[in-house]
Amino acid sequence: MAKSANQKLKLLYLLKILTEQTDEEHCMSAQALIDALAVYDIKAERKSIYDDIAQLIDFGYDIILVKAKNGGGYYLAGREFELAELKLLVETVQASRFLTLKKSRELIAKIEKLASKADAGQLQRQVYVANRIKTANESIYYIVDDIHRAIQNNEQISFQYLEWNLDKELRPRKDGKIYRISPWALTCKDENYYLIAHDSESDAIKHFRVDKMGHMQVLTGAAREGAELFDRFDIAAYANKTFGMFGGREEVVTLEFENHFIGVVMDRFGKEVSVRKKDAEHFAVRVQVALSGQFYGWLTGLGVGAKVTAPAKVVEEYRGYLQDVTEQYH
Numbered sequence: 001m002a003k004s005a006n007q008k009l010k011l012l013y014l015l016k017i018l019t020e021q022t023d024e025e026h027c028m029s030a031q032a033l034i035d036a037l038a039v040y041d042i043k044a045e046r047k048s049i050y051d052d053i054a055q056l057i058d059f060g061y062d063i064i065l066v067k068a069k070n071g072g073g074y075y076l077a078g079r080e081f082e083l084a085e086l087k088l089l090v091e092t093v094q095a096s097r098f099l100t101l102k103k104s105r106e107l108i109a110k111i112e113k114l115a116s117k118a119d120a121g122q123l124q125r126q127v128y129v130a131n132r133i134k135t136a137n138e139s140i141y142y143i144v145d146d147i148h149r150a151i152q153n154n155e156q157i158s159f160q161y162l163e164w165n166l167d168k169e170l171r172p173r174k175d176g177k178i179y180r181i182s183p184w185a186l187t188c189k190d191e192n193y194y195l196i197a198h199d200s201e202s203d204a205i206k207h208f209r210v211d212k213m214g215h216m217q218v219l220t221g222a223a224r225e226g227a228e229l230f231d232r233f234d235i236a237a238y239a240n241k242t243f244g245m246f247g248g249r250e251e252v253v254t255l256e257f258e259n260h261f262i263g264v265v266m267d268r269f270g271k272e273v274s275v276r277k278k279d280a281e282h283f284a285v286r287v288q289v290a291l292s293g294q295f296y297g298w299l300t301g302l303g304v305g306a307k308v309t310a311p312a313k314v315v316e317e318y319r320g321y322l323q324d325v326t327e328q329y330h
Contacts, residue, residue, distance in 0.1 A: 004041040013040050014052050018063065018076040023116040027066050027073030076116075083119050086111055090123050098193040098211045100138050135211035140193070143216050147183050147195060150218045156182050156225070159216040161208065172214065181206070182224035189239050196235060198226025205229055205238075206247070240269055241289045248292035253314050256284045258305035268298075284309070296321045 006013065017036045022028050028036070030049045037044045044052075053074060057063050062078025081089070093099060093107045112120040150157050158180045160172040181197040188194070193210040205226070241250065257265060259281055265273060269287050276284045289295055296318055299306055308318050 004043075006040050006042050009040075010037065010042050010044065010048075011052055011055065013037060013042055014049075015056060015061070018056075018061075018074065020117050022073075022075035023118055024075060024077065026116065026118050027071060027075045029073040032073060079114070081114050083115060083122065086115055086119070086123060095191065096188075096193075097191040098135050098140055098188075100135055100140065102138065103141050139214075139216075140211045143210055143213055144186065144193065146216060146218055147186060147210070150183050150224075151185070153218075153220075154224050156180060156219040156222040157216055158219055159208075159213040162212045162214045170212070170214070179208075180219070181208075182226050184224070184226065184230045184233070185235050186210070187235055187239055189242075196233075196238065198224070198229060200225050205233065207238075207242070236270070237288075241287070242292075248290040248295070250288060250290050251311070251314055252286060252288050253291075253308055254284055254286050254310040255299070256282055256307050256309050257302075258282055261302060261305055264302065291317070293321070300325075 014033065014037065017028070017033060021036065030046045033049050034044045034046070053063055061076065063074055064077045065074055066072045089111050090108050093104050093111070096104070099107070108123070112123050115123060147157065158178050160176055161174070161179055162170040163173045165171050179199075180201075181199050183195055183197045185196040186193060187196060194207045195210055195213070196205065196207050198204075199206045203226075242248075255265075256278060262275070262283065265275070265285060269285065273285050273287060276286075278284050291314065299308065299318070300322070308315055
């Protein structure tokens with residue numbers, strides 16, 4: 001009987017079967033592998049299965065033979081990712097607000113293919129993407145790729161910056177103004193993706209929400225600007241001092257907290273922040289922040305256990321912020 005067209009692909013299909021259908025708890029006997037190959041119209045005998053598996057092992061695949069009267073057989077042990085690592089990747093994709101619902105599902109489906117079908121079922125059970133807040137900008141996945149390419153090739157980019165209107169539509173800001181900037185870094189902050197860039201119009205470092213960038217183009221041949229600013233630029237420090245990635249006037253301020261807020265402070269400013277004990281119940285830190293409504297809102301959210309103590313002009317500015325808020329309820 002003539003061999004099928006798939007017969008030459010026997011070794012590849014055998015590896016596919018072992019990858020998709022086996023793991024430490026799910027072995028396949030030689031006969032089961034023969035039956036599985038038959039689904040792809042590939043003929044095999046026990047001896048050829050033994051020889052094929054030996055070749056795969058010689059090539060580097062970690063295929064284990066479990067000897068048992070019942071339930072024994074072969075399984076693919078060594079995989080690029082452990083199940084716990086795949087779960088972490090799935091959770092990261094789910095939590096990424098800068099990915100659309102559609103792109104999140106596509107990526108998770110690809111991650112599932114890295115596991116056996118049994119383990120993929122465990123990944124599927126932890127997927128709750130539908131209830132997560134996601135961006136509406138479907139092109140963000142490709143925008144990020146283009147930004148990386150522009151950074152690598154030392155080129156500028158242009159785009160329109162988008163904002164929501166009351167009809168829940170993303171529309172260009174400033175009458176469709178075209179922004180032309182030099183991209184230098186990408187960072188993730190507060191579940192959003194941001195581009196850190198040099199704006200030649202104001203000769204300053206600025207940041208932009210990537211999911212709010214539309215009609216982005218790489219300006220081939222236009223060399224990036226602002227290298228002298230980024231030679232001494234610390235992305236981590238920049239992200240820590242901008243609250244909610246809202247910029248503002250930068251000031252070195254002294255903040256006082258009750259001792260139980262030490263974890264909040266370290267999460268916000270990092271482990272390197274200088275902590276000074278003030279008394280048995282309080283400590284103080286001196287940090288550089290970008291003053292904005294978001295910074296004052298963060299401080300207010302901590303309640304009476306946190307306050308700004310210096311400089312005096314910032315204390316007065318914060319007092320005015322609190323008065324403006326409370327006056328809305330008079």
